Amino acid sequence: MMTGFATYSATDWIRPALENAIYLTGPTASGKSRLAMEVAQRTDSEILSVDSMAVYRGMDIGTAKPTLEARETVPHHLIDLIDPTEEFSVSQFVVEAHRKAEEIRSRGKRVLLVGGTPLYLKSLMCGMFLGPPADWEFRRQVEEDVAVHGMESLRTRLIQADPLSAHKILPNDIRRMTRALEVVRSTGIPLSHWQTQFERMKMPANSRAFVLCWERSRMHERVNSRVEWMFQSGLLDEVRQLITKHGQLGRTASQAVGYKEPLEYLHGGLDYSRMVDQVKAHTRQFVRRQEIWFRSMPSLQRISIDHESEMGGIGERIAESCTASN
């Protein structure tokens, strides 16, 4: 058949779980970053950021990046990797994370993963199928095709190419259907054949994983006041500067909460208070989805918090349980 496919192998595409690490996650505004500083210092670790938006340079306030001071005290990695005009993806992240983890270990330090992008986190904890890179031209064609012939034709196409994926993916989920087609098309092997990592969720070897849990209503309060704070700290100016410097932001960066709304406001599509409300609502919704992910990941050890004042004790406990286990 098509011999070109032989050049691809599972080892190129499948990344195993990232082992020998401390994972610390929690929803947006749960206090991860601050806690991470303490844990890092107590465990002699360097921090690997697990954040899909902190990779963009110049997007500082809206992503609540760690302060320069914090970054001088403890090395942080996978922050400010690229310009907001560039594309980024899970697979790039996973590849980079493994590389950085090696570097950190070669310095005799431990790896502390900190961040709230659940897909990235899970991809590290479970390992993932990278597969062939995005083919944007192909995706555009599929989109056009759907606009003309409708979702049904896409679905029919997928049922023929990869019936298992067609069964698994929800009928209107054009993105995943497109991706599934993209993979069979360029590899000759259905995506459903490759993707097996997420099913056997277990703790990576020699690792600990923690998730910060607040009551939902407290999270809403924390989010609302964080968003207020971001605008007071000059978020709008930051967005203006990004526009001045880059013109238009890239596909991924421009959809970040705290950026897409100000962009719309600056283009005159929203009034100010409505924009602020939307940033708050979108952040709250993100928090909800993060928590849904965390619930589905049983290897995360839940740490319930009721008051900010408990943070110190929690950092100490996490650090202790990490040094004890090694």
Added chain:
RNA sequence: AGGGGUGUAGCUCAAUUGGCAGAGCACCGGUUUCCAAAACCGGGGGUUGCGGGUUCGAUUCCUGCCGCCCCUG
């Protein structure tokens, strides 16, 4: 104080000549393996301001009270 208007889901508002009270947003649950802060799927919500009256039946009509808005003094 007098005149007019208004009160329905957390919010903004619908509801035919009186006939099972809806929509958007918010909120909640879920899916998630190269856009993931994205995308997709699903869900629950109401003593219709309060009390009386008419009616088989009242968010709708009548009436008293309360709250808010506008106008006039």
